Each structure stands twice: as C-alpha cells, then as structure tokens.
Amino acid sequence: MKLLATDYDGTLHYGEGIMQDDLDAIRQWKEDGNLFVIVTGRSMQSIDEQIKKFGLPCDYVISNNGGMVFDAAGKEMMANYLDYVTAVDIIYAMKEMDNVASYVVNDGFYRHKIVVDPGVTDHRYPRICRKRKCWIWENTPSLSFRCRARTRPTRWRSKSTISLARR
Structure with missing residues (x-):
C-alpha cells in the first residue's frame, strides 16, 4: 500500500475544476489499494464542499495548513490549536x-x-458577486471594474476576463 498526498488549490484544482484525467488516475490509484490524501490551507468545511462536488475519493484530509487531520468520514483525528x-x-x-x-x-x-475596519480594503477575502462568480473589492478608488451581471460600475476581479471601465 502506498499513499499519495497532494495540495489542492493550484495543484489538483486549477482554473474551473479538476481535470478528468486526474480524477481517473486517482480512482485507479485507489482501486489498486492505495491511499489518497488532500493537503490544503482551506478549512474542512471548504474542502469538504469540493470533495463532494468532484467526487474525490479521499482517505484523509489535512486541512488548515496542517492544523487538522480528518479521516474519510470527516472524523477529527488530530487538532493543533494556538493556546x-x-x-x-x-x-x-x-x-x-x-x-x-x-x-x-x-x-x-x-x-x-x-x-x-470596514473602511480598509480586504484583498484576501473579497465579497463575491453571486451572479457572475466574480470577486468584489470594496473601497478601492483606484480601480473601477464593471461586472457584467450589474448595471453600474463596481470593483471586481474575475478568474477569466476583466473589463475595465474608467470613471
């Protein structure tokens, strides 16, 4: 028995999803009697949504940048917290x-x-425009982008094409 552990964002998952060839290879790996593990900086809630969405056959999940370990059933196996x-x-x-x-x-x-401070631009956790799945940064006067799902200019950044609308 062997174990394959992979990062998720930007490695297994990039662009809009996971390549079918990768999913097939993981399933074959599991059928051959091996273990598959996802290692991520995401929370378990966040990665669990992705596991279900793509049908990933995970034996273990290492989440929160190594702070938590869960088995395939989602049972906590290890936790490491700040005091x-x-x-x-x-x-x-x-x-x-x-x-x-x-x-x-x-x-x-x-x-x-x-x-x-709601007056400070939060670049790490922007608000999400649900209609077009784009990110919106508030309080960024130097940038004004137009989200096609809206009728007025707003600040946003899309994973694909960005349409710049000057003020």
Whole structure:
C-alpha cells in the first residue's frame, strides 16, 4: 500500500475544476489499494464542499495548513490549536493596529471572518458577486471594474476576463 498526498488549490484544482484525467488516475490509484490524501490551507468545511462536488475519493484530509487531520468520514483525528492566551493577544494586537481589514478565526472545521475596519480594503477575502462568480473589492478608488451581471460600475476581479471601465 502506498499513499499519495497532494495540495489542492493550484495543484489538483486549477482554473474551473479538476481535470478528468486526474480524477481517473486517482480512482485507479485507489482501486489498486492505495491511499489518497488532500493537503490544503482551506478549512474542512471548504474542502469538504469540493470533495463532494468532484467526487474525490479521499482517505484523509489535512486541512488548515496542517492544523487538522480528518479521516474519510470527516472524523477529527488530530487538532493543533494556538493556546487561548496567545490567540487573544494576537486578536487584541490586530485591533490596535492601523489598516487591518479583517482576521479569520477557525474552530477546526469552519472558518469565520471577523471585520476589524470596514473602511480598509480586504484583498484576501473579497465579497463575491453571486451572479457572475466574480470577486468584489470594496473601497478601492483606484480601480473601477464593471461586472457584467450589474448595471453600474463596481470593483471586481474575475478568474477569466476583466473589463475595465474608467470613471
């Protein structure tokens, strides 16, 4: 028995999905009696949605940049958390700093975004335009992009083509 572990975003999954050849190779790998593991920075909630969407036959998931390990049934096998005092100190420091847009708290399975200053552009976790699946950055006066799902200019970045509309 062998084990194959792969990163997810930008490795197994890129563009709009996972290549059919890769899915077929993973299934053959599993049929040959081997183990398949996804290793990701995503939360378990986020990667679980992708596993179901693409029918990935995972034996284990290592999520949260190695902080959590789950078996195929989603049972937590290992958890590595910051101690409470350190976590509170970091959160306090972020709230005291200038230009902090948000931070993310992860309970092991779900990821929760906490907005610190709504006036600061959050480049890491933009708002999503549901109609066209594009990302919208708020409070970015230097950029004004037009989302085709909207009638007025807005700030956005698409995975594919970006249409620039000057103010």
